[in-house]
Structures are given as C-alpha cells and as structure tokens.
Amino acid sequence: MSNILVLKNALIFDGVHDALLDGASVVIEGGIIRDVGARASVPKNAQSVDLQGRFLMPGLLDLHFHAYSVSFDALIMQTMPKPLLVSHANRLLEGALQRGFTSVRDPGGGEVGLALAIEAGLVKGPRFFFGGKALSQTGGHGDSRHPHHSELCRCGFSDAISQVVDGEDEVRKTCREELRKGADHIKIFISGGVTSTSDPM
Numbered sequence: 508m509s510n511i512l513v514l515k516n517a518l519i520f521d522g523v524h525d526a527l528l529d530g531a532s533v534v535i536e537g538g539i540i541r542d543v544g545a546r547a548s549v550p551k552n553a554q555s556v557d558l559q560g561r562f563l564m565p566g567l568l569d570l571h572f573h574a575y576s577v578s579f580d581a582l583i584m585q586t587m588p589k590p591l592l593v594s595h596a597n598r599l600l601e602g603a604l605q606r607g608f609t610s611v612r613d614p615g616g617g618e619v620g621l622a623l624a625i626e627a628g629l630v631k632g633p634r635f636f637f638g639g640k641a642l643s644q645t646g647g648h649g650d651s652r653h654p655h656h657s658e659l660c661r662c663g664f665s666d667a668i669s670q671v672v673d674g675e676d677e678v679r680k681t682c683r684e685e686l687r688k689g690a691d692h693i694k695i696f697i698s699g700g701v702t703s704t705s706d707p708m
Contacts (some may be wrong), residue, residue, distance in 0.1 A: 511536045511553040517563040519543065533563065566609025566633075574599055574635075575616035575667040579702060581651035585666045592667055596621060600632030610634040614694040615641030615649070616668040622689065639685035641669040641694040642678060648696035648703045669696070 512535045519528040521543055534542040534549060542548050549555070574596040578584055600621070603611055610633050613621075617637030624630040643649025649669030664671040672681045682693050699706035 509550075509552045509554050511550050513547075513549050513553045513555040514558055514563065515549075515555050516560060517558040518560055520562070520564040522565045530560075564607070567607045569603060569608045569611045569633075572599075572603065572608075572611035572613050573616050573668060574611075574613050574621055581653070581666070581702070581704065584651065584668065587667070593620075597624075597630050597632075600625065600630055600635070604631060604633045608633050610636070612636040612638075612691075614638045614692070619689045636691040637689075638692045638694045639688060639690040640665060641696055642672050642681060643669050643696040645671050645673055646705045647671070648698065648700040648706050650706070651702065651704055653704050 513532055514535070515532040517531055517533065519531045519533070521528060528543070528545055531543065531545045532547040532549060533540060534547050534553070575592055577587070577592065577595040577599070613635065615638060617635065618639055619637070621630065622635045622637055625632040625635050641649050650664060650671050651666055652664060670681065672678050678695070685693055699708045701708065
C-alpha cells in the first residue's frame with residue numbers, strides 16, 4: 508500500500524496567498540505535506556480522496572487554551588470533583604479539534620494526564636502543550652480565594668488552574684516538579700487579571 512495520499516479537488520486556503528485555490532490538491536507523503544496547488548505533482552501509485560470542492564486549510568493554533576477552565580466562578584473551580592472536571596476538559600478539547608484547532612497550548616491547569624489521554628486516543632483532542640499549574644504569589648492573580656476565605660490548614664492553596672508559591676525556593680521547587688511531570692513550559696503570574704479577587708489589573 509502506498510504511503511502517499513492525495514487530497515484532490517479541494518477549495519484550499521494555504522495560509523500564504525490571499526486567493527483561494529479552487530480544484531487544488533494536497534500531496535502527503537509519510538505524513539508530511541509535499542505539494543499543494545492546482546498543478547500539484549501526483550505520483551501514479553498514490554491513494555487519493557476526492558474532496559468534491561470541500562474547503563481545506565492548515566490546522567489552527569490556540570496558544571491560550573485552558574482545558575480545566577470550565578467556569579468563571581472560583582468556588583466551583585475549587586470544589587469540582589476531578590472526574591467531572593476531566594469530563595468537561597474532554598468536551599472542550601474535542602470541541603477545539605472539531606473547530607479546526609490541531610494544536611493548543613494550555614498555560615495553566617493542563618497536565619500530563621490529559622496529554623497522555625490524547626496520546627492514547629482516549630480523548631479526541633489536538634496536540635496538547637501544557638504547563639501544569641500556573642504559579643502565583645499569595646494574593647496574586649492565581650490565588651482565587653476571596654478575602655473572607657478561611658483556611659482550615661496552612662498547607663498552601665491550589666485549584667484547577669494555579670497554585671500559590673511564595674519565595675524563590677518554593678518557586679524553584681514547584682517549577683522543577685512541574686517539569687518533572689512533563690510540562691512544556693511554566694506560567695508565572697506577575698500581575699492581576701480579569702478574574703483576580705485581590706490583585707487588580
């Protein structure tokens with residue numbers, strides 16, 4: 508069986524030219540795009556799929572996607588059972604893929620379990636670049652406790668998106684732990700944001 512696939516007779520936006528390419532083809536060899544256009548070179552032994560004029564374009568990238576951000580209500584985010592949170596994430600990841608996003612970057616909250624589930628085919632999602640939990644100082648943008656929040660223990664605050672770390676040693680230790688778990692990057696909150704409860708924009 509040939510490892511060359513041709514998607515032919517498509518209306519293509521190639522991301523380079525302003526004009527759409529009508530009746531064009533995409534030649535894919537070994538998973539790599541080799542040629543695109545109305546005069547694409549098509550090998551004789553290639554498998555082909557006639558797209559019958561359907562629209563075709565490169566995959567989109569979402570570089571600020573939170574799989575676990577299922578509510579703007581901080582209390583819901585802090586208390587939601589993990590299986591329910593993961594179920595929401597599954598729906599959001601599959602929805603992103605269905606809308607044409609073939610890669611997403613989750614700067615805060617996304618973790619190795621979601622990446623492994625996508626890799627194993629258990630979740631139909633895009634390529635998933637994750638940063639683990641974002642880091643915030645006490646009272647910072649990632650500290651979603653309200654002023655009236657009473658701590659039952661002094662064991663540090665963490666929710667689905669972020670965790671509180673104070674001082675250089677805590678930041679270093681937490682960064683190393685997230686990287687150990689496979690994080691592609693680390694997000695550090697240095698200013699307030701739209702959902703901050705005690706750190707204004």
